[in-house]
Amino acid sequence: MQLTGAEIVVKCLLEQGVQTVFGYPGGAALYIYDEIYKAGDKITHILSRHEQGALHAADGYARATGRPGVAIVTSGPGATNAVTGLATAYMDSIPMVCISAQVSVPLIGNDAFQEVDTVGITRSCTKHNYLVRDVRDLARVLREAFFIANSGRPGPVLVDIPKDVSNTKTDYAPPSGEVTIRSYRPTTKGHQRQVRRAVEMLQVAERPLLYTGGGVILANAWEELRWLTNALNLPITHTLMGLGSFPASDVRFLGMLGMHGTYEANMAVSNCDLLVAIGARFDDRVTGKISSFAPHAKIIHIDVDPTSISKNVRVDLPIVGDVRLVLNQINALVREEKAEQKQPDRQAWWQEIAEWRKKDCLRFTQGPEVIEAQYVIQSLCTLTEGQAIIATDVGQHQMWAAQFYGFQEARHWLTSGGLGTMGYGLPAAMGAQVAFPKRQVVVISGDGSIQMNIQELGTCLQYNLPIKIIILNNGYLGMVRQWQELFYERRYAETDIANAPDFVKVAEAYGALGLRTDRPEEVMPLLRQGLAHPGTVVMDFRVRRESNVYPMVPAGGALQDMILGELL
Amino acid sequence: MKHIISVLVENESGVLSRVSGLFSARGFNIESLTVAPVGDKQTSRITLVTGGDGPIIEQILKQLHKLIPVIQVVNLSEGPHVGRELMLIKVSTERGQDKNVRDEIMDIVAIFRAQVVDATPTSLIIEVTGDNDKLHACLAMLEPYGVGEVVRTGQVALARGNRK
Numbered sequence: 001m002q003l004t005g006a007e008i009v010v011k012c013l014l015e016q017g018v019q020t021v022f023g024y025p026g027g028a029a030l031y032i033y034d035e036i037y038k039a040g041d042k043i044t045h046i047l048s049r050h051e052q053g054a055l056h057a058a059d060g061y062a063r064a065t066g067r068p069g070v071a072i073v074t075s076g077p078g079a080t081n082a083v084t085g086l087a088t089a090y091m092d093s094i095p096m097v098c099i100s101a102q103v104s105v106p107l108i109g110n111d112a113f114q115e116v117d118t119v120g121i122t123r124s125c126t127k128h129n130y131l132v133r134d135v136r137d138l139a140r141v142l143r144e145a146f147f148i149a150n151s152g153r154p155g156p157v158l159v160d161i162p163k164d165v166s167n168t169k170t171d172y173a174p175p176s177g178e179v180t181i182r183s184y185r186p187t188t189k190g191h192q193r194q195v196r197r198a199v200e201m202l203q204v205a206e207r208p209l210l211y212t213g214g215g216v217i218l219a220n221a222w223e224e225l226r227w228l229t230n231a232l233n234l235p236i237t238h239t240l241m242g243l244g245s246f247p248a249s250d251v252r253f254l255g256m257l258g259m260h261g262t263y264e265a266n267m268a269v270s271n272c273d274l275l276v277a278i279g280a281r282f283d284d285r286v287t288g289k290i291s292s293f294a295p296h297a298k299i300i301h302i303d304v305d306p307t308s309i310s311k312n313v314r315v316d317l318p319i320v321g322d323v324r325l326v327l328n329q330i331n332a333l334v335r336e337e338k339a340e341q342k343q344p345d346r347q348a349w350w351q352e353i354a355e356w357r358k359k360d361c362l363r364f365t366q367g368p369e370v371i372e373a374q375y376v377i378q379s380l381c382t383l384t385e386g387q388a389i390i391a392t393d394v395g396q397h398q399m400w401a402a403q404f405y406g407f408q409e410a411r412h413w414l415t416s417g418g419l420g421t422m423g424y425g426l427p428a429a430m431g432a433q434v435a436f437p438k439r440q441v442v443v444i445s446g447d448g449s450i451q452m453n454i455q456e457l458g459t460c461l462q463y464n465l466p467i468k469i470i471i472l473n474n475g476y477l478g479m480v481r482q483w484q485e486l487f488y489e490r491r492y493a494e495t496d497i498a499n500a501p502d503f504v505k506v507a508e509a510y511g512a513l514g515l516r517t518d519r520p521e522e523v524m525p526l527l528r529q530g531l532a533h534p535g536t537v538v539m540d541f542r543v544r545r546e547s548n549v550y551p552m553v554p555a556g557g558a559l560q561d562m563i564l565g566e567l568l
Numbered sequence: 569m570k571h572i573i574s575v576l577v578e579n580e581s582g583v584l585s586r587v588s589g590l591f592s593a594r595g596f597n598i599e600s601l602t603v604a605p606v607g608d609k610q611t612s613r614i615t616l617v618t619g620g621d622g623p624i625i626e627q628i629l630k631q632l633h634k635l636i637p638v639i640q641v642v643n644l645s646e647g648p649h650v651g652r653e654l655m656l657i658k659v660s661t662e663r664g665q666d667k668n669v670r671d672e673i674m675d676i677v678a679i680f681r682a683q684v685v686d687a688t689p690t691s692l693i694i695e696v697t698g699d700n701d702k703l704h705a706c707l708a709m710l711e712p713y714g715v716g717e718v719v720r721t722g723q724v725a726l727a728r729g730n731r732k
Contacts, residue, residue, distance in 0.1 A: 119582060120585070123582070123585065123586060123589055124589055124593050127636075128636040131581075131582075148636060181636070182639060183577075183578055183636060183637055183638055183639040184636050305634070306630045306633070306634075307627065307630040307631050307634050310623065310626065311627060314623075
């Protein structure tokens with residue numbers, strides 16, 4: 001069958017089961033968009049208002065569903081605008097395929113209109129990328145792109161398609177069997193001897209702790225994790241990326257660890273004798289001062305990516321493999337060995353944890369005059385029973401969301417952890433809402449972050465996405481201001497943004513519902529009203545201007561030296 | 569300590585910048601790098617010399633392996649291996665009135681089993697092959713005669729015996 005490159009693009013998307021793509025058209029992408037148009041009954045295209053929005057939406061779609069997100073952008077500025085979205089997905093290992101159009105092959109290298117070296121620019125922020133110079137390679141490359149994006153440690157893959165390639169015909173054959181790439185064979189199963197040693201170490205540990213990250217969610221391994229945690233009755237802490245893997249309401253859950261982690265989680269890390277890292281990468285925001293991290297512990301590290309192992313922290317027992325398969329191996333052995341009966345009595349360890357918990361490190365007081373940001377999130381959690389899909393931007397609101405929204409389920413938490421991309425939340429929520437039209441999707445943002453991609457309100461309204469946007473409005477770039485307060489003698493350099501737009505009017509201008517309050521007693525009623533509204537809602541909460549996220553481990557400090565805050 | 573790392577890659581456009589980009593992005597250092605297609609031209613062999621302590625070398629090996637078009641990564645310095653580099657040296661033959669200059673240079677060429685590959689009334693080009701130390705020694709011997717330009721390849725290497 002003879003097809004054009006653009007027709008092959010659509011064919012290959014359908015082969016992969018893609019029903020939704022996010023994008024923004026342009027000159028070099030015209031042939032591809034013509035085929036997207038013709039395939040309108042099979043593929044839904046969501047038009048963002050900026051390419052960055054399209055990439056984050058595809059990313060949010062991937063995080064919420066577990067399926068690769070797909071974005072299409074044009075050449076030149078389309079591709080450069082996509083870069084932040086690619087880098088965000090790359091840092092958090094999100095499976096995504098980005099198709100970028102390119103100027104025609106004879107023009108490449110000539111500084112043609114809307115030409116950039118897209119594969120050169122995106123090389124270091126994608127898992128892999130391709131420039132397809134010959135249409136005969138196109139189908140193979142697209143199939144490889146999906147395979148690479150969604151296997152091993154997932155990540156974004158970019159395929160750059162010159163305009164003439166998209167308009168050249170070639171033979172198209174449906175895929176025959178699995179994709180194989182001789183130079184790319186990710187490890188899947190864990191080494192059985194290592195697995196056995198891990199179970200032995202778990203069995204004898206007196207003060208064990210599970211420390212799990214986004215890898216558990218990427219591998220769809222939360223059921224296996226929950227089984228192990230419950231079977232051996234282990235305390236567990238999550239990284240920012242791991243939230244939702246284990247129910248926050250469970251007594252075994254100690255909260256998040258790291259820079260803004262809970263007192264009990266950080267003290268448990270500092271005092272455990274066995275730390276089991278699962279799908280986590282010992283990021284500097286987690287470890288604090290490396291030399292004081294888990295000083296008394298043997299460390300087991302389970303990860304699909306060998307480069308993650310012993311990168312920052314030397315581990316005693318590495319297990320390379322897909323987290324889900326490795327956990328299945330461990331669980332099978334735990335069952336077989338009846339490991340839970342062989343464990344030592346850990347009452348003293350649980351007792352210590354209970355003492356740390358008594359600090360109640362996230363305590364705050366909601367007075368009668370000024371709204372506390374924490375209270376808004378806590379109220380949201382109560383009203384939605386921890387079941388909403390929450391997307392955030394980056395800053396204080398993000399950390400408060402991580403601390404105060406008690407996630408019960410995986411894939412309900414969309415946040416830019418690695419790159420820390422302001423402007424991520426709203427478009428990511430669009431991706432999740434498109435995937436799950438009936439679910440409650442809420443953006444928690446700040447007055448700084450929301451303005452970084454506020455144009456996507458247009459997309460929400462065009463596609464009737466009933467996203468609820470909560471702005472915790474303190475008139476500051478709050479997290480930077482917090483650092484300036486604590487470490488730069490309150491010199492608030494360029495962090496005062498109090499002259500924000502009227503967010504209610506902005507919402508109304510786009511056709512959304514806008515609500516606002518600065519009264520603590522109105523927080524609950526306003527949230528109820530906003531959440532119940534059938535369309536897009538912007539809720540502007542005027543919160544305490546100068547409030548800090550605690551606990552806090554200063555950058556480079558040891559976890560056990562955290563600052564507990566004014567109340568404690 | 570220096571490590572000679574041999575990387576077999578798919579011979580496709582952009583693969584060299586993936587490798588060199590990895591080193592610059594992660595702050596690893598490359599001392600020398602050579603690359604050429606091998607075998608059926610479907611693959612290329614990159615030989616690079618880098619430095620660092622154990623954990624850094626381990627990261628370099630793992631990060632290289634993580635690149636999609638990389639087929640095989642071997643640290644040749646872990647075992648017995650043969651390493652060679654090639655250098656071309658332009659030497660002046662005009663020093664003073666000494667008529668024996670050419671003879672002296674030819675002696676040095678013989679000692680180092682080098683070759684003269686170009687000669688003019690005022691200069692010679694000498695080709696010398698060997699390991700790093702030998703090239704340094706040869707260059708040091710020729711320096712008093714007036715060395716003009718010097719070019720050298722990076723190191724290429726193979727493991728001894730059946731080791732791959």
